[in-house]
Amino acid sequence: MSKERIRQLRQLMKKHKIDAYLIPGTDPHQSEYVPALWQRRAWISGFDGSAGDLVVTADQAGLWTDSRYFLQAEEQLKDSGIKLYKIGRPETPSLIGFLKTTLPKGAALGLDPQLHTEAEVEEMRLEFKAKGIEVKFIEENLVDLLWSDRPDVPLDPVMIWDEKYAGESAQSKLERIRQKMSEEGVQAHILSELDAIAWTFNIRSKDVQYNPVVISYAVITAEKAFLFIHPKKLNRKVKKELKKLAKLYDYDEFGKRLPKIIEKKSTVWLDKGTISAWIVYLLEKKKCDFIFKESPVTLFKAIKNETELAGYFTCHIRDGVAMVRFLRWLEQSVPQGGVSEMSAADKLEALRAEQDLFQGLSFESISAYNDHGAIVHYTSSAATDVELKAPGIYLIDSGGQYLDGTTDITRTIALGEPSAEQKDRFTRVLKGHLDLAMCSFPRGTQGIQLDTIARKPLWDIGLNYGHGTGHGVGAFLNVHEGPQGISYYRGIGVPLEVGMICSNEPGYYKKNAYGMRIENLINVVKDEEKSDEEFEFYKFETATLCPIDRNLIDTSLLSEDEIHYLNAYHKRVYEILSVYLTREEREWLAEATREV
Numbered sequence: 029m030s031k032e033r034i035r036q037l038r039q040l041m042k043k044h045k046i047d048a049y050l051i052p053g054t055d056p057h058q059s060e061y062v063p064a065l066w067q068r069r070a071w072i073s074g075f076d077g078s079a080g081d082l083v084v085t086a087d088q089a090g091l092w093t094d095s096r097y098f099l100q101a102e103e104q105l106k107d108s109g110i111k112l113y114k115i116g117r118p119e120t121p122s123l124i125g126f127l128k129t130t131l132p133k134g135a136a137l138g139l140d141p142q143l144h145t146e147a148e149v150e151e152m153r154l155e156f157k158a159k160g161i162e163v164k165f166i167e168e169n170l171v172d173l174l175w176s177d178r179p180d181v182p183l184d185p186v187m188i189w190d191e192k193y194a195g196e197s198a199q200s201k202l203e204r205i206r207q208k209m210s211e212e213g214v215q216a217h218i219l220s221e222l223d224a225i226a227w228t229f230n231i232r233s234k235d236v237q238y239n240p241v242v243i244s245y246a247v248i249t250a251e252k253a254f255l256f257i258h259p260k261k262l263n264r265k266v267k268k269e270l271k272k273l274a275k276l277y278d279y280d281e282f283g284k285r286l287p288k289i290i291e292k293k294s295t296v297w298l299d300k301g302t303i304s305a306w307i308v309y310l311l312e313k314k315k316c317d318f319i320f321k322e323s324p325v326t327l328f329k330a331i332k333n334e335t336e337l338a339g340y341f342t343c344h345i346r347d348g349v350a351m352v353r354f355l356r357w358l359e360q361s362v363p364q365g366g367v368s369e370m371s372a373a374d375k376l377e378a379l380r381a382e383q384d385l386f387q388g389l390s391f392e393s394i395s396a397y398n399d400h401g402a403i404v405h406y407t408s409s410a411a412t413d414v415e416l417k418a419p420g421i422y423l424i425d426s427g428g429q430y431l432d433g434t435t436d437i438t439r440t441i442a443l444g445e446p447s448a449e450q451k452d453r454f455t456r457v458l459k460g461h462l463d464l465a466m467c468s469f470p471r472g473t474q475g476i477q478l479d480t481i482a483r484k485p486l487w488d489i490g491l492n493y494g495h496g497t498g499h500g501v502g503a504f505l506n507v508h509e510g511p512q513g514i515s516y517y518r519g520i521g522v523p524l525e526v527g528m529i530c531s532n533e534p535g536y537y538k539k540n541a542y543g544m545r546i547e548n549l550i551n552v553v554k555d556e557e558k559s560d561e562e563f564e565f566y567k568f569e570t571a572t573l574c575p576i577d578r579n580l581i582d583t584s585l586l587s588e589d590e591i592h593y594l595n596a597y598h599k600r601v602y603e604i605l606s607v608y609l610t611r612e613e614r615e616w617l618a619e620a621t622r623e624v
Contacts (some may be wrong), residue, residue: 030108033072033174034089040170041084046138047131049170050123051082056142057222058302060508061236061391063243064179068171071178075104077405081123082110085130092123095494096404099539116494124155134160141165141306146298146320149305165309181279184234186242186261188269191230193432193504195335198230198273201328205248208324215294217323218286219246221302223506224325229255229273231266232504238391239506240429245282246274247289254289256282286310299323326511329502331527336503337551339432340529341571344549346383347428347435348573348601349608353379355439355575356616358422362443367416369395369408372424380428390427390434390507397422401440401543404495404535418444421542427507436507436531437572438547442579453536454544454580459485460534461546462590464497464514464568465597468555471564472523475514475530482514482534485585491536498530501549524566528552532568544580548572573601575620583624595623 041049051073055066060078070076073091077100080093089110093101101112113120121129127137137156141149152163172178191197205228209217219225222241226232228248232240245256253274262270270276277285286307290296292314298307300320308318332340354376361367373395380386396406397416401423416422420443427436440454460482467481475498482497496515499508512528513519524530533547550568558565575598583591598621606614 030072030074030105030110034084034109036174037072037084037170038086040173041086041138044138044164044166044170045136046164046166047135048083048085048127048137049166050137050139050144051084051171052143053078053080053082054143056304056306057220057243058145058304059222059236059239059241060506061239063182063236065181068169068175071175072171073105073110074108075101075110076407077101083123083127088130090123090126092120099403100405100407124152127161128155128159131159131161134162136162136164138164138166138170140169141167141309142304143169144305145301146303146305146308147300150300165305167306181243181258182233182235183258183260185263186231186233186257186266188266189226189230189232189504190431193335193339194230195333198228201228201230202248202253202273204328205324206250209248209250209297212297212319212321213295214297214319215249216290217248217297218303218307219248219323219325220304220307221299221323221325223502223509224302224323224329225255226505227329227502228325229270231270233261234388238389238429240387240504241506243279245279245286247286249289254285256285283310287314290314290316293317295319297321297323299326322511329505330500330509330512331525332503332529332551333527336433337527339430340434340503340549340551343385343428343430343433344435344571344573345604345608346385346430347380347437348605350376350379350383350428351437351439351574352605352609352613352617352620354424355441355620356613358416358441359616362416362418365415365417368413369397369400369416370410370413372416372422373408373426376424376426383428383430385431387429387431387504390429390436394423394425394438396424396543398542399540402537402539402541404537404543406543416443419446420444421446421450421544423543423545425545425547429504431504434502434504434507435572436501436547436549437574438533438535438545439574439577440544440546440580441577446580448582450542450544451580451582452585453486453491453538454577455582455585456485456489456491457534457536457544457546458576458581458594459586459590460497461532461548462586462593464532464534465548465550465570466589466593468558468565468567469524471566473566474521474523475512475519476516478514478524479516482532486534486536493535493537495535497534498532498550501529501531503529524552526552526554526566529571532570546576548574570597573605575601575617578620578622578624581624586624591624598623
């Protein structure tokens, strides 16, 4: 299938006189998770991971993705004629480096300018200049011309996210943005990231699976705001509320109306890392001046207010109840037979759905048994689904969207008796997890500095994991949120601040054998005990409430501080969750949280 689609694409490339065509895995809003109608790279290549870019030349095709998806991509690209390029490996050229080497002097690279940021296009032009390679904008997406049964635009209704959950009105948020605009001396600010728009206007929908965002654009000026949304998504009540904040237009009119909204020679604030080259191209005709700087919304959104943090803790209680019931069910049901990766994930979703304010999953659950667990972002399907049996290692990474917050949790479970090696590896992952949770750090510390803490127990015996240790998390919004992160590649240069939420998820993966990960969500608070007049210190609070499998722990590898912290955590899990459980469930939880 992929070979034929690429063959047809090459015919269109000849027609447009280009030597290569670039198909990213994102959309016009630089989304990580992409609505079905924009999943072009997945449609033409067969690889459906959330990260990956495809390049097609006259005689080659290559896909670049990161370590989370190496095993998945190898499987899905079989017999496609597409070569896998593993980002981060010493032998792997960068995508731009590949094009510089492969394309002849004076060649043309075609791309859809809506799918690439201004920063990306600027870098390409700079890199290609010496060889005279042209970056050619093709506004009519070539994949769309081939994709005859392409899904329609989602028309799920837009809802107003109540201020009792948001903690701040949309009008207040617009005033804060305008204050920053005034400080920068700009007349307009354009938002294209869907979560930024959802946050600003306190709106939510289901346009992107798992992420409650609305396909939209927004323009904010000193006096007005303009919001571009498909009109069929707005009922009378929502439209009335939004008209108090902004002038409403059809999403499809954005390209036509933007140059009319922006006054000639005005100064426009654009986030070069998120705004598409297409938007810059539209405004260049107006001879605007640009300030390229990260949107103020990015940091506003990342630092949660007291209401958002209260919701974050409360939704984790309900999520913890669902997880406890799931783990108890798993322990009782696996020995009876008939439990598979897919049925286990379905069971957990059903238990979450019983909880108040549940709105759906926050991402597709990773329900992985034994060797499947070594595929970091494994997705079980009818073709890969297997039964859970003892002995074995089962990994479940899942999360929920609730009206008051977003959850993301991973637990690794020993089915039967684990091996000595498995206990050693799990305990080292646990050590890293606990050491990060316990750490205190001075204000101004970046996540890249803390990432090492979680890895050291594995590094001590020459092991590592390829993914970051932590990502930011939204408030009933995207489960992956910037700018912060605890990682060697995510959130670099961004200090952690009070109110930020991150995941804490070190792991270990043995190819063709098993995978292990422990994930809790943590938030940054001031460390009153260690702060003084010279240095202000921060630490983490943990919101996730769920036992960690004691059967996988080798206590001889843990320090006294680590044992004390784990026991205190388990005591807290029991004290908070037990009041919501039946007598039988409390008895199970008491055993699961017994001191080590």
